[in-house]
Structures are given as C-alpha cells and as structure tokens.
Amino acid sequence: MDPDHKPDGEPEIGVLFRNGNITVFGIVLSFSLGFLNTWSSNPNEWSLKDLPTLMLIAAGIVFQGWALWRLLHPDSLRQSIFMSATRTFAIGLLLTSAGVILSIGIDLARLLP
Template identity: 60%
Template structure:
C-alpha cells in the first residue's frame, strides 16, 4: 500500500483532539528547551559526567520536536500518523525526564564531593 493510500475503515481523528495534543506538545517542548538553557548556564564547570545528561535531554528534545512537526502535517488527522506522533512525543518526554533527573543527581553529587 502506498503512503498516500489509507484503508476505507480508517476514520480521521477529531481536529479539536489533535489541537489539544499540539498545545501540550508545544508547552512541554518549550519547558524542555527552557530547562536545557538553564542547565547549560549553570555556574558549575562542565565535566565528562554531564555528557549522558546532555545526550538524554538533547535527544528527548529532538523526539518532542519531531512529534510536534509530525502533528503539524496535513495528514496528521489519520489515526496511524497521529499515533506515531504521540509515540515520538512519549519517547522524547521519557528521555528528557530521565535526563533532567540525572542532571539533578549529578549536580547533587558534585556538591557533595
């Protein structure tokens, strides 16, 4: 089946439902970018132990941004496309959350040592 084709039994997602997801995705992405900005401007010196945190937060932001971009496409009302965007966002949110918790743990570790 071509990418452009869709099964006859696939009904579109309601526009209002998708718009709610777009709003949430945008707000969480902005929060993630804000956290990354604040964390990178931390007065502590950068160490090699900060690289996994940076990779997790950066990777999570990429997934969140790609999910937002996916839901902005014209075909995003198709359930399969909508589900793909939601899955990307969930992966990005998980990665970013783990990265934020790791950043806090690493900073606490630096203060204690």
C-alpha cells in the same frame, strides 16, 4: 503518494483533539528547551560526567520536536499517524525526564563532600 489519499476505513481523530495535543506538545517542548538553556548556563564547570545528561535531554528534545512537526501536517488526522506521533512524543518526554533526573543527581553529588 497523494496527500489526500487515506487507506480505506482508517479512522480519523477530531481536529480539536489533535489541536489540544499540538498545544500540549508545544508547551512541553518549550519547557524542555528552557531547561536545557538554564542547565547549560549553570555556573558549575562542565565535565565528561555531564555528557550523558546532555545527550538524553537533546535526544528527548529531538523526539518531541519530531512529534510536534508530525502533528502539524494535515495527514496527522489519520489515527495511525496521530498515534505514532504521540508515541514519539512519549519517548522524547521519557528521555528528557531521564536527563533532568540525571542532571539533578549529578548536581547533588557535586554538593556532597
């Protein structure tokens, strides 16, 4: 398919709006990667209980990265592609958030006798 081709009548979003989303996606992805780095450097011993947390955070980061990658392409000015990338990012954010909350819960459970 020709990259300059767009379906007739499909609305486009503004470049500034898309650029703002690229910035937000990049910052949140950086925080997610930073949290994963900090969490993996935690001095507590790892166990199988930590595997779901790792899987949630890693999956969330993959979704966030895919959404950011999608917005970096010129065709992301098409509203359908922009909205798809935004939904993908939201899924990644939810997965990463669930992983962070689970990580906190597991750490709190380790502190209790």
